[in-house]
Amino acid sequence: MTMTAETAPATVHMQEPDLLQRIKAKYFATRIDAIVSVAFGALALWIIWSLLNWAVFDATFGANRGDVCREDLHGGACWSVVSTRWRIVLFGLYPFEEQWRSGLASLVMLGVAVLSCIPWFWSTRRLPILWLTGFAIFYVLMRGGWFGLVEVTEQNWGGLSLTVFIFAAVSILGMPLAIVFALLRRSDLPWISKTMALIIDTIRSLPLLSIMFTFAIVMPFVLPDWAIGGKLYRVIVGYALFFACYQAEIIRGGMQALPVGQEEAAKALGLKCRHRIGYIVLPQAFRNALPPTINQFVITFKETSLVTIIGFFDVMASGRAASGTADWNFAVIEMYVFVGLIFFVFVFSLSRYGAYLERRLDTGRR
Amino acid sequence: MEKATMKALIAGAALVGAAQAAQADSRLGAVLERGSLLCSGHNGSFLGFAEVDDKGTWKGVDIDLCRALAAGLFGTSEGNLEIVPISWAQRWPALQSGDIDVVIKVSGWTQSRDTELNLSYSRPYFIGAFQAMAHASLGAETMADLDGGTLCVAAGTSTERSAAAYLEAKGIEAELLTFENGDELRNAYYEGRCDGQVEWAPSLAAGRVDAPDGAENHVILPDVIDLESEGIIVPEGDPDWLDVQNWMLSSLWYAEANGITSENVDEIRANPPTATIEKFLGVTPGYGVRLGVSDDWAYNMIKEVGNFAEIYDRNIGKDSPYGLPRGVNALYSDGGVFFPMIID
Numbered sequence: 001m002t003m004t005a006e007t008a009p010a011t012v013h014m015q016e017p018d019l020l021q022r023i024k025a026k027y028f029a030t031r032i033d034a035i036v037s038v039a040f041g042a043l044a045l046w047i048i049w050s051l052l053n054w055a056v057f058d059a060t061f062g063a064n065r066g067d068v069c070r071e072d073l074h075g076g077a078c079w080s081v082v083s084t085r086w087r088i089v090l091f092g093l094y095p096f097e098e099q100w101r102s103g104l105a106s107l108v109m110l111g112v113a114v115l116s117c118i119p120w121f122w123s124t125r126r127l128p129i130l131w132l133t134g135f136a137i138f139y140v141l142m143r144g145g146w147f148g149l150v151e152v153t154e155q156n157w158g159g160l161s162l163t164v165f166i167f168a169a170v171s172i173l174g175m176p177l178a179i180v181f182a183l184l185r186r187s188d189l190p191w192i193s194k195t196m197a198l199i200i201d202t203i204r205s206l207p208l209l210s211i212m213f214t215f216a217i218v219m220p221f222v223l224p225d226w227a228i229g230g231k232l233y234r235v236i237v238g239y240a241l242f243f244a245c246y247q248a249e250i251i252r253g254g255m256q257a258l259p260v261g262q263e264e265a266a267k268a269l270g271l272k273c274r275h276r277i278g279y280i281v282l283p284q285a286f287r288n289a290l291p292p293t294i295n296q297f298v299i300t301f302k303e304t305s306l307v308t309i310i311g312f313f314d315v316m317a318s319g320r321a322a323s324g325t326a327d328w329n330f331a332v333i334e335m336y337v338f339v340g341l342i343f344f345v346f347v348f349s350l351s352r353y354g355a356y357l358e359r360r361l362d363t364g365r366r
Numbered sequence: 367m368e369k370a371t372m373k374a375l376i377a378g379a380a381l382v383g384a385a386q387a388a389q390a391d392s393r394l395g396a397v398l399e400r401g402s403l404l405c406s407g408h409n410g411s412f413l414g415f416a417e418v419d420d421k422g423t424w425k426g427v428d429i430d431l432c433r434a435l436a437a438g439l440f441g442t443s444e445g446n447l448e449i450v451p452i453s454w455a456q457r458w459p460a461l462q463s464g465d466i467d468v469v470i471k472v473s474g475w476t477q478s479r480d481t482e483l484n485l486s487y488s489r490p491y492f493i494g495a496f497q498a499m500a501h502a503s504l505g506a507e508t509m510a511d512l513d514g515g516t517l518c519v520a521a522g523t524s525t526e527r528s529a530a531a532y533l534e535a536k537g538i539e540a541e542l543l544t545f546e547n548g549d550e551l552r553n554a555y556y557e558g559r560c561d562g563q564v565e566w567a568p569s570l571a572a573g574r575v576d577a578p579d580g581a582e583n584h585v586i587l588p589d590v591i592d593l594e595s596e597g598i599i600v601p602e603g604d605p606d607w608l609d610v611q612n613w614m615l616s617s618l619w620y621a622e623a624n625g626i627t628s629e630n631v632d633e634i635r636a637n638p639p640t641a642t643i644e645k646f647l648g649v650t651p652g653y654g655v656r657l658g659v660s661d662d663w664a665y666n667m668i669k670e671v672g673n674f675a676e677i678y679d680r681n682i683g684k685d686s687p688y689g690l691p692r693g694v695n696a697l698y699s700d701g702g703v704f705f706p707m708i709i710d
Contacts, residue, residue: 093418158451311460320409321410324410
């Protein structure tokens with residue numbers, strides 16, 4: 001009966017090492033370890049200390065205190081510029097009295113984004129309805145001209161709300177386009193799939209900036225008058241096309257990871273083409289492609305700041321305008337930090353949400 | 367009626383007819399029909415010329431000229447002016463494609479722009495000198511002292527070309543480092559990445575005031591690398607539209623030369639001292655109609671934004687934080703180079 005002896009539970013108690021011991025074992029095991037740890041620790045402390053000094057202890061807070069900052073330009077950050085001019089960063093050139101609309105519209109869009117994180121909305125019907133309704137409310141609020149709201153043309157949109165608008169419009173337009181592109185790319189007819197592949201590869205080989213330039217500046221000379229539309233919308237279409245081409249390849253990757261048997265089984269069950277795609281292929285393809293999709297959204301959000309080059313007053317340009325005046329010209333860095341923080345908040349929550357989705361969907365698969 | 371008068375009348379009628387026909391395909395006609403002027407703004411800010419105040423409204427010399435133009439065309443710029451934010455690179459294509467009607471964006475008059483880009487320039491409204499600013503610690507007194515150093519300059523501007531040409535002509539061996547964005551350029555200079563920066567003098571002066579290590583550590587070198595005349599730009603082949611620009615600028619100088627300001631314009635209009643001023647302010651007809659706008663257009667302009675001195679002082683001159691002396695940009699009577707055209 002050696003078996004019992006072998007399978008008997010081992011009752012050896014591993015002593016839990018306390019914090020001090022763990023730190024010692026990890027960072028101070030050898031002399032070199034200790035030197036490296038101390039050096040980098042000191043460096044990190046020094047960086048954190050100088051940052052804190054600049055951003056908090058020596059900083060000037062409160063609105064309209066530019067003269068205080070000016071007297072001591074070597075000192076800390078001058079957050080006064082943010083307290084005084086934050087409205088420009090958020091709303092750009094939007095008429096001052098109407099800025100509540102711009103703020104409300106952005107909140108609506110934020111609400112839509114939060115709501116679409118709730119699993120109840122995750123159906124092919126609810127999600128598009130939610131986004132389109134939110135987008136419509138956003139547009140009506142921003143543009144006005146209805147319900148007694150003063151009309152504010154796109155020329156005067158700006159700041160964070162314009163960035164949110166461009167991002168949302170590109171996503172809403174680009175996502176369905178990407179699905180269509182991916183399906184065409186996988187078409188059984190070679191001339192369709194080859195043509196689609198050519199289009200996708202062509203657009204992917206062009207830099208985003210040149211596409212935006214082309215749509216903003218060259219298109220009006222090429223298109224007939226009725227098709228020109230506003231510059232903002234031309235750029236959004238161009239950007240959406242760019243987004244769709246990248247996203248199409250991501251979705252195609254997700255589709256190709258599916259076992260062939262899935263689709264064959266669906267065919268054998270007599271499911272129609274759109275049911276096969278809608279219920280079997282796409283949901284699984286999206287699950288496979290989730291990490292790169294989130295990545296693509298993050299990139300798309302960040303690259304909206306390119307529109308400043310073709311003269312839109314997005315959050316980047318507004319930041320420059322906010323510090324670009326005689327009173328605040330010295331506080332450029334503070335303004336860039338503020339704009340950077342805005343981007344960070346958006347992008348970080350997006351990637352955290354992506355991580356949550358991955359965990360959740362992974363549980364579903366098991 | 368005498369024959370001569372009759373002839374003059376017929377000729378006049380023919381001229382008016384011609385003017386009206388021409389106006390139909392002029393940008394002037396399109397703007398009047400649309401009821402609003404699309405003027406160039408900025409994607410960010412350009413100190414003193416196009417800035418955004420705390421409430422998100424544009425201000426600056428260029429913006430005031432846009433407002434003057436809109437006020438002249440429509441009586442008031444309120445509701446009749448759209449400032450379209452555009453970048454430096456985009457201003458010419460935007461003008462050609464009709465995104466904007468006119469470029470008022472401190473743009474220098476260069477030969478290639480005038481000829482190859484098919485642009486028409488108005489008379490200059492500002493003379494800008496390109497100069498260099500250097501770290502005082504270098505002890506440089508002229509550009510020649512920067513031999514062997516590095517100069518920071520904005521990419522793709524006429525400044526860059528002028529600086530390169532100047533260095534070549536003077537046999538100064540200095541490296542030119544280009545930057546896309548003004549903030550970046552200034553920071554690179556302040557951080558010591560370059561020994562000097564070449565810029566448009568008003569921008570240099572504005573930047574020096576806010577130097578992080580104090581204005582006294584930077585010197586603006588006296589060498590004038592180039593003088594640039596900044597004008598208003600319209601597409602080539604649109605003489606009617608160009609006329610309006612030229613006469614708008616002339617009106618602002620005329621008002622300054624005759625002491626007409628936004629504050630006293632109503633008084634002077636009520637009791638015009640001379641027949642020409644009477645005509646200028648639209649009390650007697652002729653000053654506007656010949657251009658295809660209303661006769662009181664100059665009055666509306668002055669009433670809203672004031673004469674040229676008021677525009678200058680408010681935005682970059684003595685009443686602004688920049689306090690830039692008027693210098694060569696003053697009227698001829700004050701030692702400058704500007705003067706109004708003759709009103710007859």
